[in-house]
Amino acid sequence: MSPAPAARRLLATVRGAIQPTPPIWIMRQAGRYLPEYRELRSRAGGFLELCYTPDLATEVTLQPVRRFDLDAAILFSDILVVPDALGQEVRFETGEGPLLTPLSAASIGALRPERVLERLAPVLETVRRVRAALPDDKTLIGFCGSPWTVATYMLGGRGSPDQQAARLFALREPEAFARLMDILVDVSVDYLVAQFRAGADVVQLFESWALNLDETAFAERVIEPNRRIVAGVRRQLPDAPIIGFPRGAAGMIAAYAEATGVNVVGLDYATPLQFAAATLPAGLGVQGNLDPLRLVVGGRQMEERAREIVAAFRGRPHIFNLGHGIVPETPIAHVERLLEIVRGG
Ligand code: 1CP
DSSP: OOOOOTTOHHHHHHTTOOOSSOOBOOTTOSSTTSHHHHHHHHHHOSHHHHHTOHHHHHHHHHHHHHHHOOSEEEOSOOTTHHHHHHTOOEEEETTTEEEEOOOOTTGGGGOOGGGHHHHTHHHHHHHHHHHHHSOTTSEEEEEEEOHHHHHHHHHHSSOOSSOHHHHHHHHHOHHHHHHHHHHHHHHHHHHHHHHHHHTOSEEEEEETTOOSOOHHHIIIIIIHHHHHHHHHHHHHSTTOOEEEEETTOGGGHHHHHHHHOOSEEEOOTTSOHHHHHHHSOTTOEEEEEEOHHHHHHOHHHHHHHHHHHHHHTTTSOEEEEESSOOOTTOOHHHHHHHHHHHTTO
């Protein structure tokens, strides 16, 4: 883990500082809305090759920070490099999103957790190169997918609106499911510790599919595995700063924050501001939560809501962000305007 110069505003906020204006990064900030990303992507071959080529992945990580002077870089990679490194077949088809050969109870035993760090060595090399190239005042965010979210792809074979394949598997095959979650918890701990050691300042746990779960399932599949990851990382790196993003946690958000011990909880855009302010403990940091489509439309629809979000979280550690990933149609000028607003314009 790098030292924490006071000048790394975003890192200081994760550690509990309250800033005059919130630091900002943008979920999925490196991506197809940027012409420089599209240009490099067209030369790179496949998406996984891009993730596993440190030169190119470093360049793509730095692009949005350079263009917008954001407060943080986020490692350019994907949550599905972990199943790929475990030996499951993962493909990214243009326009289709990720496609995996779905696991069965029997094929879980064929996963190869002992090889994960070796296979993810190029990603860790990207972390080192980004940290070396990044200005000292910028925070570097590493990440992994949380076990339930990664498992929904491993079991369903693709993203799905209701995660039905994984939800049925977890109920029908509780032992095999628990084995899969144990594997994902263990490799995630090792992978995140390795990212910190390579130069990440903060890591984010992406639980993008925390929705559609009853409270029992949420406690077992979301809270408990994320808690184990946070505890496992901190056994090796006691003060490791961690952001948790349980998208769709709704009424379970305070329970998630308390039980996992994350420093900052990421709020999706459906989370009401006053509900978050009232239910989350006073000193806990929050991140979010502008609807990405307001950034597509811009103008009053974006500006008024952005100001409401800033106002609602004044007085607690707050990192400004979208409430989910930026979409490819987003005009660059709207991102520039959002930064002016968040920085007091
Ligand atoms: O061809 C392309 O350019 C592919 C588009 C793309 C990109 C740019 C994918 C495929 N992944 C990424 C990069 C990525 N993914 C980052 C890079 C860093 C940054 O933010 O700039 C990160 C953090 C992710 C994380 C990720 N991947 C999540 C969690 C965040 C979220 O949006 O909920 C998820 C769910 C994925 C899976 C995935 N990978 C790619 C796509 C299109 C998807 C979503 C598929 C689906 O809807 O199910």
